[in-house]
Amino acid sequence: MSLITASQVGQSFGAVDLFQGINVTVPPGAKIGLVGPNGIGKTTLLLILAGLATPSRGVVKRARRCRVGYLAQESADAFVGQDHTVIEEMLTVFDDLRDQEAALREMEREMAGGAANEDLLAAYGRALEAFEHAGGYDYELRIRQTLTGLGFDGAGMRLPLPHLSGGQKTRALLARLLLSGPDLLVLDEPTNHLDIAALEWLEGALRAWPGAVLIVSHDRYFLDRVVDRIWEMNTGGVEEYRGNYSHYVAQRQARWERRQKEFTAFKERAEKELDFIRRNMAGQLTAQAQGRLKRLARELKAVQAGGLAALQGRNWARVAEELDLSSGEWSIGDAGAALNALRPPHGRPPRLNLRLAEPDRSGELVLRTRDLTVGYPGHLLFKTDDIELRRLEVAALIGPNGAGKTTFLRTILGHLPPLDGELLPGASLDIGYFAQAHEELDPGDTVLEALLREHPMLPGEARHILGRYLFRGDDVDKRVDVLSGGERGRLALAILAERGANFLLLDEPTNHLDIPAQEVLQEVLEAFNGTILLVSHDRYLIDRLATQIWELADRRLRVFAGSYQEYLVAKAATANPVGETTPAPADDAVMAGENGSLRSKNAQRRLETSLQDLEGRIAGAERRLETVVAALQSATEDQDFDRIQSLSLEYGVLQNEVEQLMLAWEDLANER
DSSP: OOSEEEEEEEEEETTEEEEEEEEEEEOTTOEEEEEOOTTSSHHHHHHHHTTSSOOSEEEEEEOTTOOEEEEOSOOTTTTTTOOOBHHHHHHGGGHHHHHHHHHHHHHHHHIIIIIOOHHHHHHHHHHHHHHHHTTTTTHHHHHHHHHHHTTOOHHHHTSBGGGOOHHHHHHHHHHHHHHHOOSEEEEESTTTTOOHHHHHHHHHHHHTOSSEEEEEOSOHHHHHHHOSEEEEEETTEEEEEESOHHHHHHHHHHHHHHHHHHHHHHHHHHHHHHHHHHHHTTSTTHHHHHHHHHHHHHHHHHHHHHOGGGGSSOOHHHHHHHHTOSSSOOOHHHHHHHHHHOOOOOOSOOOOOOOOOOOOOOOSEEEEEEEEEEEETTEEEEEEOOOEEETTOEEEEEOOTTSSHHHHHHHHHTSSOOSEEEEEEOTTOOEEEEOTTOTTSOTTSBHHHHHHHHSOOOHHHHHHHHHHTTOOGGGGGSBGGGOOHHHHHHHHHHHHHTTOOSEEEEESTTTTOOHHHHHHHHHHHHTOSSEEEEEOSOHHHHHHHOSEEEEEETTEEEEEESOHHHHHHHHHHTSSOTTOOSOOOTTOOEEEOTTSOEEEHHHHHHHHHHHHHHHHHHHHHHHHHHHHHHHHHHHHHHTOHHHHHHHHHHHHHHHHHHHHHHHHHHHHHTTO
16 A cells, blocks of 8 residues: 555645646655756645645545654754754654563563562563664664764764754754654755765765655755666646656656657647548538548547547546547537647746857866975865866766865965965866856856856847846846756856857856756756866766866875775775785785785785685675676677666776786785
8 A cells, every 4th residue: 555645736826826737646765856947836735745734725645653754854953842962862762662671671570679570570570672663772782883884973062052053953954854763754955954974975875764755855866776666747737657757757858858759740640630630521522521520529629638648548428428528519610629729748947048158268277286286374174185187087076075176176276375385277278167156257247247246248149149048037136146056056157158158167066056057057068168177065966077086084085086986995905905915914924926026924915815816806706797698698689788787887887896806916016
């Protein structure tokens, strides 16, 4: 039985219909991602399904005893009037267990005081079994694991709730929800305040979650790793796609194309039918024309009422009964008017029409550093590996907030001098900068004035450009200081796109953009004929674009030459560094390796152990690779294209893992 079923749900505010005709079900254990453009009503739908808002129309049914946990997008008002610390708040989730624990302790004191009897011992045994079954011996460990996973260190766990920042409150609420174990988790943008480490922990927790999950998120990589179906919300309702986000993208395109073909074919057939009716209504074929008119009228009424889906595989008598199509006669004019009024099926939502101006060619070497140190006078932020960035490459700079990523961009721009070392830009560079905070925008400007300030042109031309970024009509007269985060991001992109730069410095360009806008930006950057330095937490964008990964951690910027997937594989392979076994004893005798080098006996033993460990890991990875190959062959024979795509991705990751392990083995083998 489904946990939640919604039928013909709609929500209106006054005369404005936010959405209507929503029909969805949430099965037990489902992992659902809800996507759609900003303003379409995703948060409102979550509130309705969670039982926190009442729809204007329609019915929502919930399974009996279905417990729903809801995480709001913003949590600034959470924990008002509470003086608990974070860990004390988590303990309240287990009040029943703690009461059971207190009762057990009381029975133990009674038995220790000599009051033991058969009834008390039996009651103690039953209580102890119930306590163990309910997780009484591991709830404190679960609390610490959850809080640590979501980024709370020991000091953070002891912070009073009123002292938490907005982001910390959201993470504390999420921790409490996870610990409470509802049947359905409803999460509105849960990734907003998480760094990559916390994101990865949450991904693992949700994949292993035994209950159902319904998530609104703009993080496409997160959706790829967590959900098994996508609900796409649009002006026509909600459509379901099976698989993760990447599967949804492929299926959505195929579905749009199929519907357009079906619509075109239906309209062409209906126009031919109407032409036959017009030509023969007064001739020898009058009876046939009248019959065709009745049939065409039924079809057009069905399409008006239920779209093209109403025509597929349906019994016409039942269709007429369901939609009351038998009442009323249509003339040829009625049929012609209905045919002319048909509109193509719902397809792509309104999209950005982002086009980067074609840049002039830069030199082959775009950026080089030597012994570079970045920071402010008296305050070192980090030192860098020597960098070499060439034309058409994309470097992704990743690292925790506050590590100095934006400061590094400002150093490249020349706004800050290096503390030490050299930073050498290449020849013929034209740098375009997208700032995370959009501080280059004047709050007092209108949208139109902001574009004209940077790129003088005729107002009509400027309005045309802004229309491509969804600023239409009076939108261009809005002041910058009243724009939403997404609107400011779109305006900043419009200004950047007209620049014609050949080296783009992008600081969190997808912040505040909905998924359709992120998809357009990704497509444009993939086709960009220049060089990009990308600072972003958007792992999906990094995965699609990056040719180098610059990791900033522990006051050091380290360069990895390769894609994001290759970086992840290499990072996983070195998570347990080779050669780190037991410490060498004091009498570490010296012996020669196979290549003539001198090393201690214990060092040689550690080397051999590491080689054996790597060989075992290589063999295991190769066995997994063989399993995937066999599964791929089976999926190909079954023509299961979704599984083929999923297995192909897994095959690529495993192949990279084997290659990285082999390289590590070769390096160690050369040390023998």
